[in-house]
Amino acid sequence: MEHSENVLIIGSGVAGMEASLMLSKAGKKVTLVEKLSLIGGKTIKNEETYPNMDCSTCLVAPIQQEILQDGNITVLTSSQVTAVSGDAGDFTVKINKKAGYVDLVACLGCGMCYPVCPVELINEWEENLTNKKAIYVPCAGALPNVPVIDAEKCLHLNGTDKECNKCVEACMFGAINLDGSDESLEINAGAILVATGYDMMDISTITDLGYGKYPGVYTAMEFERLFAANGPTEGALVMRDGEKIPSSVAIIHCVGRSQSHYCSSVCCMASAKHAHFLHHKLKDAKIYNIYSDICLPDKTYQKFYEDVKAHSSQFIYQSDRDRMKITEKNGKLKIEYLDAKEKTASLDVDMVILANALRPAIGSDELGKILGINHDKFGFVEAQPFNIGTVVTSKSGVFVAGCAEGPKDIQSSVIQSEAAVAEIMSLLNS
Amino acid sequence: MSDKIGIYVCECGPNIASKVDIDKILEEVSNLEDFKDVELVVKNHKLLCSVDGKKFLENEINENNLTHLVCAACSPRDHDTTFINVCKKTELNPYMYQMVNIREQCAWIIPDKEEATEKAIRIIHAGMDRVLYQQPLEEKQLDSNPDVLIIGGGIAGMEAALKLASKDRMVFLIEKTDELGGKSAKLNQLLPRQGVNLNILHQKLSNIKSNKYIKVFINTELASIIGFLGNFEIVIKDVNDSENTTELLAGAVVVATGFELLDATTLNKYKISKDDEVYNALEIEEMISKNGKEPQKVAVIHCVGRSEVGYCSKTCCNYLLKISKMLKEQSSKIEVVELFKHLCLPNKQDEAFFKQVKDKDVKFIRIKDVNVSGTSIELTDISDAKQKLDVDMIILGTAMIPTKETKYLAEELKVELDEMGFYQEAHLKINPISTNTDGVFVVGGAHGPTGISESMLQAQAAAGKILTQLIPGQKIIPEVKVSEILEAYCTGCKTCLDVCGFGAIYFDEDKGISVVNEAICRGCGNCVGSCPSGSIRTRHFTNPQLYQEVKEALR
Numbered sequence: 001m002e003h004s005e006n007v008l009i010i011g012s013g014v015a016g017m018e019a020s021l022m023l024s025k026a027g028k029k030v031t032l033v034e035k036l037s038l039i040g041g042k043t044i045k046n047e048e049t050y051p052n053m054d055c056s057t058c059l060v061a062p063i064q065q066e067i068l069q070d071g072n073i074t075v076l077t078s079s080q081v082t083a084v085s086g087d088a089g090d091f092t093v094k095i096n097k098k099a100g101y102v103d104l105v106a107c108l109g110c111g112m113c114y115p116v117c118p119v120e121l122i123n124e125w126e127e128n129l130t131n132k133k134a135i136y137v138p139c140a141g142a143l144p145n146v147p148v149i150d151a152e153k154c155l156h157l158n159g160t161d162k163e164c165n166k167c168v169e170a171c172m173f174g175a176i177n178l179d180g181s182d183e184s185l186e187i188n189a190g191a192i193l194v195a196t197g198y199d200m201m202d203i204s205t206i207t208d209l210g211y212g213k214y215p216g217v218y219t220a221m222e223f224e225r226l227f228a229a230n231g232p233t234e235g236a237l238v239m240r241d242g243e244k245i246p247s248s249v250a251i252i253h254c255v256g257r258s259q260s261h262y263c264s265s266v267c268c269m270a271s272a273k274h275a276h277f278l279h280h281k282l283k284d285a286k287i288y289n290i291y292s293d294i295c296l297p298d299k300t301y302q303k304f305y306e307d308v309k310a311h312s313s314q315f316i317y318q319s320d321r322d323r324m325k326i327t328e329k330n331g332k333l334k335i336e337y338l339d340a341k342e343k344t345a346s347l348d349v350d351m352v353i354l355a356n357a358l359r360p361a362i363g364s365d366e367l368g369k370i371l372g373i374n375h376d377k378f379g380f381v382e383a384q385p386f387n388i389g390t391v392v393t394s395k396s397g398v399f400v401a402g403c404a405e406g407p408k409d410i411q412s413s414v415i416q417s418e419a420a421v422a423e424i425m426s427l428l429n430s
Numbered sequence: 431m432s433d434k435i436g437i438y439v440c441e442c443g444p445n446i447a448s449k450v451d452i453d454k455i456l457e458e459v460s461n462l463e464d465f466k467d468v469e470l471v472v473k474n475h476k477l478l479c480s481v482d483g484k485k486f487l488e489n490e491i492n493e494n495n496l497t498h499l500v501c502a503a504c505s506p507r508d509h510d511t512t513f514i515n516v517c518k519k520t521e522l523n524p525y526m527y528q529m530v531n532i533r534e535q536c537a538w539i540i541p542d543k544e545e546a547t548e549k550a551i552r553i554i555h556a557g558m559d560r561v562l563y564q565q566p567l568e569e570k571q572l573d574s575n576p577d578v579l580i581i582g583g584g585i586a587g588m589e590a591a592l593k594l595a596s597k598d599r600m601v602f603l604i605e606k607t608d609e610l611g612g613k614s615a616k617l618n619q620l621l622p623r624q625g626v627n628l629n630i631l632h633q634k635l636s637n638i639k640s641n642k643y644i645k646v647f648i649n650t651e652l653a654s655i656i657g658f659l660g661n662f663e664i665v666i667k668d669v670n671d672s673e674n675t676t677e678l679l680a681g682a683v684v685v686a687t688g689f690e691l692l693d694a695t696t697l698n699k700y701k702i703s704k705d706d707e708v709y710n711a712l713e714i715e716e717m718i719s720k721n722g723k724e725p726q727k728v729a730v731i732h733c734v735g736r737s738e739v740g741y742c743s744k745t746c747c748n749y750l751l752k753i754s755k756m757l758k759e760q761s762s763k764i765e766v767v768e769l770f771k772h773l774c775l776p777n778k779q780d781e782a783f784f785k786q787v788k789d790k791d792v793k794f795i796r797i798k799d800v801n802v803s804g805t806s807i808e809l810t811d812i813s814d815a816k817q818k819l820d821v822d823m824i825i826l827g828t829a830m831i832p833t834k835e836t837k838y839l840a841e842e843l844k845v846e847l848d849e850m851g852f853y854q855e856a857h858l859k860i861n862p863i864s865t866n867t868d869g870v871f872v873v874g875g876a877h878g879p880t881g882i883s884e885s886m887l888q889a890q891a892a893a894g895k896i897l898t899q900l901i902p903g904q905k906i907i908p909e910v911k912v913s914e915i916l917e918a919y920c921t922g923c924k925t926c927l928d929v930c931g932f933g934a935i936y937f938d939e940d941k942g943i944s945v946v947n948e949a950i951c952r953g954c955g956n957c958v959g960s961c962p963s964g965s966i967r968t969r970h971f972t973n974p975q976l977y978q979e980v981k982e983a984l985r
Contacts, residue, residue, distance in 0.1 A: 022894060023898065025898055026897070026898035026899075027901070049859055051858075052858065052859075059859060059860055060860075061507075062507075063860070065508075069511050069512075105480070105481075106480075108445060108477075110443065110444070110445050112444075172444050173443050173477075261781055261782065262777075262778040262779075262781050263775050263776055263780065263781060265776035265777070293774070293775075294772045294774075295772065295773075295774045295775065295776055296741075296774065297774055297776040298741075298742075298744070298878065299741045299848070299850055299852060299878035299879060300741070300848075300858060301742065302736075302740055302741045302742055303740055303741070306740075317812060319812075340812045340813040340814070378778055380778060386882070386883035386886055386887070389886075390887055391887075391890070406778040407778065410859045411855075411858060411859050411860075411862040414859070414860055414862055415862055415887060415888055415891045416887060418863060418891035418892075418894040418895055419888075419890035419891040419893075419894055421894035421895075421897070421898060422593050422890045422891070422893040422894035422897055423890070423894075425894065425897040425898060426593070426897070429596075429897075
């Protein structure tokens with residue numbers, strides 16, 4: 001049978017990028033579809049990765065660059081798969097590419113267009129910790145370094161002020177065209193890889209922990225951006241009021257685990273890393289990790305954890321993770337929990353970081369229906385039993401890798417992606 | 431042909447043009463005293479990386495018959511490849527081109543226009559000095575062998591063999607014992623996920639037997655290996671008769687040599703002898719399957735030897751839960767208590783399995799410390815309470831450790847070991863299956879503690895790497911910017927052999943000098959710095975080239 005030599009990869013995190021480059025090197029054509037305007041996935045939200053504290057940008061930027069310059073890989077940002085028909089070896093895929101209004105080739109990313117835009121919006125990519133304009137890149141160093149326009153908020157495009165052409169006038173390359181419109185593309189693909197990753201569980205519903213109520217309570221991802229040099233505070237660990245520097249911080253493990261019914265497997269190390277960050281930026285701050293089980297599933301992890309425990313943070317055991325309560329009094333957060341003897345104990349801190357559970361990426365249900373693949377009871381893509389392959393989905397020709405299949409760390413995502421490539425190569429060569 | 435250097439200054443729209451004086455750069459670069467005897471073409475362009483810009487550059491190279499090219503533009507990270515690709519369309523060898531970064535290194539960081547212009551001129555001058563010393567380099571194409579050697583016939587090795595073998599690719603699977611199957615073959619049942627049972631092992635064994643593209647060698651181990659991705663020369667030998675050897679050729683190697691369990695009798699806190707009713711997890715599997723005698727009270731101890739080895743073996747929690755469940759299913763009268771510090775349940779299905787075991791009336795005690803003497807246990811629990819337990823049988827979740835032959839194999843394969851004694855990956859995060867030797871991949875327990883499904887996944891990942899890197903009939907293009915040793919100056923001191931992390935240098939005993947295997951060398955330059963006689967240089971980064979550039983830049 002003649003197979004299409006093109007592979008559709010959905011999601012441009014570490015898993016999607018690894019598979020794209022491997023397939024390209026083998027001479028296959030790849031269409032890499034990413035719903036955001038930048039590639040790189042969640043990894044680039046981290047300043048450094050555990051356990052070796054490798055700078056994330058240094059790890060990922062060369063890979064992103066290689067992808068963008070690779071002649072075999074077509075990168076479609078701000079794009080989503082809308083329909084799939086056909087079978088393994090010969091899928092027809094419809095993709096909607098949202099109008100970005102900025103020409104990817106003509107734009108150099110000089111940044112002259114944002115300051116002139118009169119619209120201020122919340123920057124969701126920065127975990128709502130800062131603002132952006134209606135024409136924006138989500139963060140400094142975004143790749144491709146080309147802004148997009150939020151059509152609903154742009155005064156010209158939403159009809160509020162048809163005369164507003166400020167960004168167009170500011171662009172010296174004529175790269176901005178406000179007449180753009182969404183594009184419908186149709187491609188042929190021999191195989192499909194789902195690498196749509198994860199999102200963080202919304203924990204504002206766990207009211208006892210006070211997230212959304214007390215400004216001193218942060219999620220792990222908010223803290224990650226707060227620490228990042230290209231983040232909203234350029235890495236300064238100041239709290240939401242823009243002034244206060246915390247002198248005591250508690251990191252709470254396993255937040256939302258009882259609701260998700262699985263261990264997210266990355267949070268213990270991420271929390272240890274956060275303690276390490278805090279200790280190195282705020283030498284005198286008191287740092288606590290409150291845990292119920294420590295999960296360190298890689299040969300390299302325990303050493304890092306022991307090091308953090310020895311130098312950066314006190315680790316406190318709580319015997320029931322569902323009995324914690326956080327309240328605020330006079331600007332201090334009070335954490336009440338059950339200790340090892342199952343007695344109530346408490347701790348007063350300035351800042352709380354909630355290490356919340358990973359969940360399937362928002363929109364993965366819908367995508368699953370379009371692709372015709374099954375999800376498990378948690379909402380992750382259901383892979384076949386491991387004797388058949390944990391990258392094989394319920395639909396022939398559609399494969400899965402990375403956190404789309406379940407929570408996992410970077411290297412496990414990369415390994416799963418490489419395994420998916422083996423299946424894809426076998427299918428295309430058969 | 432006399433030298434003719436083309437120097438092209440990119441304005442990058444206003445990015446460079448508004449921050450430096452382009453006219454002054456063109457003027458001064460055209461009239462450099464050092465280059466008064468060299469023919470120069472000096473021009474600017476609005477945007478060299480654009481479609482127009484690339485066409486312009488291509489025409490300039492062709493029409494002017496340039497012998498050297500300098501592009502003064504942005505960071506090489508952005509557009510080095512762009513300009514190399516332009517060169518490749520022309521007669522100009524891409525190694526006769528040099529990029530100078532006047533955007534990130536001048537325009538964007540120096541507020542004063544005059545100063546930025548001065549620096550731009552100076553680093554362009556440095557680039558011109560360097561480019562004159564550059565040499566054309568030609569890429570070589572080598573034939574490659576698509577066949578694969580797999581060391582270790584456990585679940586990972588078998589999986590890799592089945593994924594790789596095809597009519598275009600032979601697989602040689604060597605196993606040191608007298609049967610395939612590895613540790614998995616000892617298991618009574620697999621972790622009850624998604625209804626998989628032990629039949630998978632039998633299925634794989636029969637698939638391997640019937641696959642004519644897989645050649646299995648039992649009672650066999652590696653004797654020696656030399657070579658590089660696409661071309662390894664391998665000698666294997668009979669375990670019982672080291673004179674009995676076979677030579678093989680292959681293009682890649684998958685190391686799947688598995689793990690061992692730590693011997694708990696070596697631990698201070700475990701005063702146990704071989705006669706005590708104390709078993710490690712693999713022994714108990716065999717015993718249950720033999721329907722051995724039935725104990726009344728069993729303690730299952732987690733994390734045995736964990737602090738000594740310094741890592742979590744990550745499969746033991748699930749595994750010990752499974753054993754408790756099996757004991758309870760054999761007889762609900764058996765009292766089972768699990769002594770643990772932390773439960774590590776990192777897969778999405780694990781928590782539900784834990785609940786299942788808990789519901790079987792298995793007792794769990796979270797401990798801080800434990801001492802074992804025979805089948806007597808003294809423990810301190812998480813609330814600091816002390817307890818004594820006397821049981822009929824103890825089952826130990828002992829740490830998974832590297833196998834004994836790991837060190838020898840690592841030396842043969844020129845793969846580094848990590849501080850725990852497992853094989854070291856090329857990069858823990860982004861290249862976890864590959865090693866520092868191209869074409870050698872490590873999977874399963876050899877790589878670090880892994881369960882069965884993860885071992886199989888890693889084996890598939892290695893297959894993915896090999897299927898995309900080693901395509902039957904495709905040539906291999908080795909790096910050209912590699913080290914070379916000048917025979918006349920080499921004193922044969924062998925210092926370079928020690929510093930090479932890739933095993934790319936060997937010693938020619940006849941000539942008494944070191945020689946670089948260019949197919950393996952990555953051009954890192956370690957050997958250059960270490961050579962006491964200065965006889966090694968890395969192509970495209972020779973001392974004169976670097977000196978020319980640095981001398982002018984630092985003037």
